Amino acid sequence: MRILVVEDEPKLAEVLRTYLQASGYEVRCAGDGLEVMPLIADWPPDLVLLDLMLPGRDGLDLCRDIRARTAIPVIMVTARTEEIDRLLGLELGADDYICKPYSPREVVARVKAVLRRSAADLAPARARETGGLEIDEGAWSARLDGVPLDLTPVEFRLLALLASQPGRIFSRDQVLDGLYDDRRVVTDRAVDSHVKNLRRKLAAVRPDEELIRSVYGVGYRLDLGGV
Structure with missing residues (x-):
């Protein structure tokens, strides 16, 4: 599988390349934000490891662009902990985040976890x-009253979980388990943000x-006209 490492510090990029290649991944690196979208078009990766602070174009802007054009999983890397809720917010749609300084082994573990979720999301399944x-x-699509819903991967998993049993109350822990392999990946505020913005997208169809x-x-439950 292909991993695109977007990191402007050459030593860090090389360390990540070494560890990811040792785990069997094909890796390419980009050190400037302006290189990212052309590289994705030319060499579509299975996952993007995206630093927040980049020359040329910052990681937040790139994450928006990647999410608007593709379903490629994105793991954000940041030293700015105050950005974490935004990184996992519905507007950006990042799948996970890693804080600097980090262990390269932790990065590899996170990459494997996100790819496992992505594979499960893409597994053949019947529409319901x-x-x-x-x-x-x-x-990987959802419609409400025939209207397509423009959802991020996390939003789609959240809606699919709630819709699996309409009317059932899912606890916050069950929601976290359904969205992420490791509860430490996301804060309670981020879960509330996901729910808030998913509500907004549903309300655009049924105000x-x-x-x-x-x-x-x-916790939370999905009510569908008394279902």
Whole structure:
């Protein structure tokens, strides 16, 4: 599998390249943000390891662009912990983040975990429809009342989880388990952000209904017209 490492510090990039290649991945590196989108077009990777602070074009802007054009998983790398909720927010759609300084072995473990989730997401699956919501996990698409929903990978997993049993209350821990392999990957604030923005996208189709309900102290449930 192909990994694109976007890191402007040559020594760090080379360390990551060495560890990832030792784990069996094909690796290319980019040190300037302006190189990234042309490289993705020419050499489509299976995952992008994307530093936040880059010359030419910053990582946040690149993450938006990657997510708008592809479903390639993105792991953000940052030394700015105050950015973490934004990195995993619905507007950006990053799949995971890693804070500097980091262990190269941790990076490899995170890459493997995200690729496992991505493979599971793309596994063949039948479409299912209930209450006007259609989810096709094989095609990675969702529609509400026939209107396509423009969802990030994390949003899609969240909606698919809630829609698997409409009306059931899923605890925050169950939501975290459904979205991430390791609860430490995401903060409670980020989960609330995912839910808030998914609600906004659903409300654009059904403005008079609150489809995702919060049950105080318990979790979340999906209500689809009494289903």
